[in-house]
Amino acid sequence: MSKDTAAIVFHDASVSLAGRTIWSRGNFEIPTGSVSAIVGTNGAGKTTMMKVELGLIPLKTGTVKVLGADAGTHNNRIGYVPQNYAGDIDSNLTAGQSVLLGLNGTRFGIHPITSKQRERAYQAMEFTGMADKVDVPLSELSGGMRQRVAIAQALVGKPDLLMLDEPLANLDLASQRETVHVLARLNREFGMTIQVVAHDLNMLLPILNGAVYLLDGHPHYARMNEVLDADLLTHLYGTTVQVVTTPQGDMFVTPTPDEPQDTTPDTHSPAEAARFHNHVHDDLRRDNTSDSSGRNGTGSSIQ
Amino acid sequence: MSSLESLIQSNWIDILSAPFMRNAFAAGLCIAIAAGVMGYFTIARNSTFAAHALAHIGLPGATGAVLLGLPVSLGLGVFALGGALVIGALGKRASQREIATGTVLAFASGLGLFFARLSSSASQQMQAILFGSILTVTDDQIIGFALFDVVLLTLLSVIYRPLLFSSLDEQVAQAKGVPVGLMNVLFMAIMAGVITVAVPAVGTLLIFALVVTPSATANIITHSPMASMVCASVICLVSIWGGLLLSALFPAPPSFIIVTISTLLWLVAKATHKARLHS
Numbered sequence: 001m002s003k004d005t006a007a008i009v010f011h012d013a014s015v016s017l018a019g020r021t022i023w024s025r026g027n028f029e030i031p032t033g034s035v036s037a038i039v040g041t042n043g044a045g046k047t048t049m050m051k052v053e054l055g056l057i058p059l060k061t062g063t064v065k066v067l068g069a070d071a072g073t074h075n076n077r078i079g080y081v082p083q084n085y086a087g088d089i090d091s092n093l094t095a096g097q098s099v100l101l102g103l104n105g106t107r108f109g110i111h112p113i114t115s116k117q118r119e120r121a122y123q124a125m126e127f128t129g130m131a132d133k134v135d136v137p138l139s140e141l142s143g144g145m146r147q148r149v150a151i152a153q154a155l156v157g158k159p160d161l162l163m164l165d166e167p168l169a170n171l172d173l174a175s176q177r178e179t180v181h182v183l184a185r186l187n188r189e190f191g192m193t194i195q196v197v198a199h200d201l202n203m204l205l206p207i208l209n210g211a212v213y214l215l216d217g218h219p220h221y222a223r224m225n226e227v228l229d230a231d232l233l234t235h236l237y238g239t240t241v242q243v244v245t246t247p248q249g250d251m252f253v254t255p256t257p258d259e260p261q262d263t264t265p266d267t268h269s270p271a272e273a274a275r276f277h278n279h280v281h282d283d284l285r286r287d288n289t290s291d292s293s294g295r296n297g298t299g300s301s302i303q
Numbered sequence: 304m305s306s307l308e309s310l311i312q313s314n315w316i317d318i319l320s321a322p323f324m325r326n327a328f329a330a331g332l333c334i335a336i337a338a339g340v341m342g343y344f345t346i347a348r349n350s351t352f353a354a355h356a357l358a359h360i361g362l363p364g365a366t367g368a369v370l371l372g373l374p375v376s377l378g379l380g381v382f383a384l385g386g387a388l389v390i391g392a393l394g395k396r397a398s399q400r401e402i403a404t405g406t407v408l409a410f411a412s413g414l415g416l417f418f419a420r421l422s423s424s425a426s427q428q429m430q431a432i433l434f435g436s437i438l439t440v441t442d443d444q445i446i447g448f449a450l451f452d453v454v455l456l457t458l459l460s461v462i463y464r465p466l467l468f469s470s471l472d473e474q475v476a477q478a479k480g481v482p483v484g485l486m487n488v489l490f491m492a493i494m495a496g497v498i499t500v501a502v503p504a505v506g507t508l509l510i511f512a513l514v515v516t517p518s519a520t521a522n523i524i525t526h527s528p529m530a531s532m533v534c535a536s537v538i539c540l541v542s543i544w545g546g547l548l549l550s551a552l553f554p555a556p557p558s559f560i561i562v563t564i565s566t567l568l569w570l571v572a573k574a575t576h577k578a579r580l581h582s
C-alpha cells in the first residue's frame with residue numbers, strides 16, 4: 001500500500017460540522033483496484049466521509065488525497081451515486097437522457113448530443129442491465145432500476161473510482177444481488193476502485209476487500225478478515241452480531257434472533273466517541289496489526 | 304341555438320379587431336414562450352409552490368408602486384426578484400419548504416392589501432393585479448416582454464444542461480462540478496422575471512395555471528425536456544389566445560377562460576394517461 005498505488009489517502013483528517021466534531025484522526029490508505037466499504041452506525045459520519053472525499057465538505061485538519069491529488073481535484077474521474085438518486089424527480093426525463101447528463105451535464109452552452117455519446121450511454125446502460133429502459137421516464141422506474149440508471153450515469157464518464165452511498169438500502173433482495181453483481185464486474189473487468197457506504201455488509205461480503213470502520217470517532221481501514229470479528233462488529237453496531245463461517249468458506253454477519261433483556265449495548269454515540277482521548281486510538285492501531293487477539297482489547301480499552 | 308346567439312356579444316368583430324386586442328394577442332405569445340419554457344424546470348426542481356409564492360411576494364411591490372406613481376410591473380418585478388434571490392440563496396431545498404414559504408406568502412398578500420388601501424388608485428388596480436388585465440397591456444409592455452423572452456432564451460441556451468443536471472439530482476451535479484448554488488439563484492431570478500411577465504395575463508392569484516399546469520400537461524404527453532417546453536408553450540398560447548377569442552364572443556373575463564382552458568387540457572391529459580395505464 002504505497003502512496004502511488006493508493007486511491008484514497010487520509011492523513012490526520014478531521015471534520016466538524018456546525019462546531020461538532022464528526023470524526024477525527026483519520027489515517028489510512030485505500031488501495032487502488034479494491035472494493036471497500038465505509039461502515040458504522042447511523043450518524044457516525046459515513047456520508048460525510050464520502051463528501052469529504054469528493055471535496056464537498058472542507059476538512060478541519062489534515063489532508064485527504066484522492067487519485068493522487070487533493071479531494072475534489074479529480075472529480076471528473078470519479079463516478080458518484082448518491083443515496084436515493086433522483087428520488088423526488090417529477091419530470092418526464094427518461095433513463096437514457098439522464099445517463100447522457102453524466103457525459104454533458106456540466107457543459108455550458110449549446111452542445112448537440114452526438115451519436116458517439118448516445119452509444120456510450122447505451123453501453124453504460126447495457127452494463128447495468130437497463131438497456132431496454134432507455135426511453136422509459138425515470139419517474140416510472142422502481143427504486144432498484146433508478147439505482148442502476150444512477151450507476152450507468154456514473155459509469156458513462158469512464159471513472160477510475162466509483163463511490164456509492166447506501167446502494168443497497170431500500171432494495172429488494174433480487175435488486176441487491178443485481179447491484180452487487182454489477183459492482184463485482186466493474187471491479188473485475190475494469191479494475192475500477194469501488195467504495196460503498198453501507199450499514200448492512202452481508203450482501204457485499206463476497207466482493208469486499210476491506211472496510212473503513214467508524215468505530216470510536218476515528219476512521220480506520222482494515223482488510224476484510226480483520227473487520228469480520230464478532231466482538232468488533234458487536235461493538236460497532238451496538239447490538240449482538242455473530243460471524244458464521246460456512247463450509248464454503250463464506251462468512252456471514254448475523255444478528256442473534258433477539259437481544260437479551262438485561263444487557264446494555266457496549267457502544268458509544270459518535271459525538272461521544274469523537275471526544276475520546278487520542279492515545280486510545282494509537283493503542284488501537286497497534287493492536288489491530290497484531291492479529292485478532294488485539295480485538296478484545298479494543299472493546300475494553302474504549303470503555 | 305337562438306339562446307346561444309343571444310349570448311354572443313353582437314360587436315365581437317369590432318372587439319377582436321381593436322388595437323387593445325392586437326396587443327393582448329402579442330402579449331399572449333410572449334407570455335406563452337416564457338411560461339412554457341420555465342414551467343418545465345419549475346416542476347423538475349419541485350419548486351411549483353415557490354413559483355406561486357413569488358407572485359404573491361410581488362403583490363405588495365405592485366400596489367406599492369401604484370402608491371408611489373411607478374409602473375406596476377416595476378414594483379412587482381423588484382419584489383419578486385428580491386423574494387427569488389432570498390429563496391434561491393437558501394438553496395434548492397428551501398424552495399421546497401412549504402411552511403416558511405406559505406407564511407411569507409400570506410404576509411406579503413396582507414402587505415399588498417395594506418398598500419392598496421393607502422391610495423384610491425392602488426385600490427382600483429388591486430383587482431387587475433390579482434386577476435390579470437391582459438386587455439390593458441400597452442405597446443411599451445409588449446416590447447419589454449419581447450426583450451425578456453430574448454434574454455430568457457439566450458440565458459437558458461447557455462445554462463440549459465447544468466440547470467437540467469442540477470434539477471435531476473443536485474448532489475451528483477455538485478460532485479461533478481456544476482455550480483449548484485449559482486444555478487439555483489439563476490433559476491429563481493428567471494422565475495421572478497417570468498412571473499412579472501405573466502401576471503398581466505392572469506394576475507398573481509391564477510399564475511399557477513399558466514406557469515405550472517401547461518408544463519404538467521406537457522410532461523404527460525411528451526418524453527423529453529425540449530419537447531415538453533415546446534408543448535407547454537403551445538398549450539399556454541392556446542389557453543391565452545382561446546381565452547381572448549372566447550371573451551370577445553361571450554361576456555366573461557379573459558383570465559377565467561384562460562385558466563379554464565389550461566385546467567381542462569390538464570384534466571383530459573391526466574384522465575387519458577390514467578386510462579391508458581389501466582388498459
